[in-house]
Amino acid sequence: MIRARELTKKYGDKTAVDGLDFAVKPGLVTGFLGPNGAGKSTTMRMILGLDRPTSGAVTVNGVPHEDSVAPLREVGALLEAHAVHPGRSARNHLRWLAATNAIPDARVDEILAQVGLTEVADKRAGKFSLGMRQRLGIASALIGDPPVVILDEPVNGLDSEGIRWVRHLCRQLADEGRTVFVSSHLMTEMALMADHLLVIGQGRILADDPMTEFMAGHAPSYVRIRTRDRVQARAALTGVAAELTEGDDELRVSGLGAEAVGDLLFDAGVRVHELTAVQSSLEEAFMALTAESVEYRADTARPTSDLVAQGALR
Ligand SMILES: Nc1ncnc2c1ncn2[C@@H]1O[C@H](COP(=O)(O)OP(=O)(O)OP(=O)(O)O)[C@@H](O)[C@H]1O
Structure with missing residues (x-):
């Protein structure tokens, strides 16, 4: 000890x-x-x-x-x-x-x-x-x-x-x-x-x-959805999911499991091209947690991952 x-x-x-x-x-x-x-x-x-x-x-x-x-x-x-x-x-x-x-x-x-x-x-x-x-x-x-x-x-x-x-x-x-x-x-x-x-x-x-x-606590999981019917997908999940975040070509849903998300989208008749349960990595969690206390950082370096930049990690 x-x-x-x-x-x-x-x-x-x-x-x-x-x-x-x-x-x-x-x-x-x-x-x-x-x-x-x-x-x-x-x-x-x-x-x-x-x-x-x-x-x-x-x-x-x-x-x-x-x-x-x-x-x-x-x-x-x-x-x-x-x-x-x-x-x-x-x-x-x-x-x-x-x-x-x-x-x-x-x-x-x-x-x-x-x-x-x-x-x-x-x-x-x-x-x-x-x-x-x-x-x-x-x-x-x-x-x-x-x-x-x-x-x-x-x-x-x-x-x-x-x-x-x-x-x-x-x-x-x-x-x-x-x-x-x-x-x-x-x-x-x-x-x-x-x-x-x-x-x-x-x-x-x-x-x-x-x-x-x-x-x-620090590496949130979310469900990634790729669909052409984004508006409909958002409508089906709004109010049920804890958080909905728009990525470049995806929607990220937190607070619901992949099964629940799949069922809701199916019930709403949304055509889904990808549905993936994603667990953020330790590296992403570490970067988010320590972003404020980094002593040396290159000007061009992005301090945190894409996830943070896109608002999925808070
Ligand atoms: N002998 C020393 N004299 C003055 N400052 C020091 C000395 N040793 C460490 N420091 C300072 O104390 C702080 C902590 O340094 P330390 O080497 O313990 O960090 P670290 O977490 O091991 O870093 P790294 O991951 O880069 O090895 C740094 O700001 C460093 O510049």
């Missing part, structure tokens, strides 16, 4: 993390999301005792991480810029970590096999591809068999097979009862991986919900 209370970090005038209160629970994969500059890395660094809070506190299993006696056996972490000596082999790097954390040497070969690096274990880490470095970083995080695992952008640089592997690994770690706290900018991956979401923007919590509740 990771517990933050009024966790705050200021850099001069800049408040990077602004009074965060949250609990990351064991047995779940908790996704940590936020736009660039939201304060995710700063929060993770404070959890790991690498940065001191300006005020407030964060504990891992009840103890501030810097007070931990054998830190790698308490929390395993992969940070974006993890340091491995380029001249050292993967095996020697892990052996050094094991030796300095009272972890048996036998664990090194075990963890190398688990992350798929056995064959390159004696290669210098400086020669590793980004994907191999990520795997070594994950091996370093897991070598102490920790109950709490923190992974900052773990799928960065991994190919499709590697991404699937990280997803399954996170699921397995959570199923073993560990606390798994993961950040990623890849929303499709997060949607598949996380049971719970903690979303921050400008250092503050925007959402702290189970994935299913988050999607129900």
Whole structure:
């Protein structure tokens, strides 16, 4: 369990993390999301005792991480810029970590096999591809068999097979009862991986919900209709549907299921060319939720999805 209370970090005038209160629970994969500059890395660094809070506190299993006696056996972490000596082999790097954390040497070969690096274990880490470095970083995080695992952008640089592997690994770690706290900018991956979401923007919590509740609350579903008889279709649905929105060549109906919409249109004699139940994606929900707190945005970038622009997400 990771517990933050009024966790705050200021850099001069800049408040990077602004009074965060949250609990990351064991047995779940908790996704940590936020736009660039939201304060995710700063929060993770404070959890790991690498940065001191300006005020407030964060504990891992009840103890501030810097007070931990054998830190790698308490929390395993992969940070974006993890340091491995380029001249050292993967095996020697892990052996050094094991030796300095009272972890048996036998664990090194075990963890190398688990992350798929056995064959390159004696290669210098400086020669590793980004994907191999990520795997070594994950091996370093897991070598102490920790109950709490923190992974900052773990799928960065991994190919499709590697991404699937990280997803399954996170699921397995959570199923073993560990606390798994993961950040990623890849929303499709997060949607598949996380049971719970903690979303921050400008250092503050925007959402702290189970994935299913988050999607129900922020990623609305609607029924898409394509028909040439738009006027008739609107007439049939007005007053029954919660909301009717006109798209370029479609009508979007919220507040009614596809069956009900189909029946109403059939009863009204409307010829329908498409009727689809649509669930907005996690990415659309995230963009809508964080639109106000995006720190850096290209002038030409549309801040939110077409859905938002067309008024279907509010
Ligand atoms: N050492 C520092 N000195 C000054 N400002 C900092 C420092 N570290 C972070 N910040 C600022 O604090 C804010 C939060 O940064 P942080 O790196 O935690 O965000 P993030 O959510 O991890 O972003 P990203 O997704 O881009 O990695 C940003 O505005 C950043 O510029």
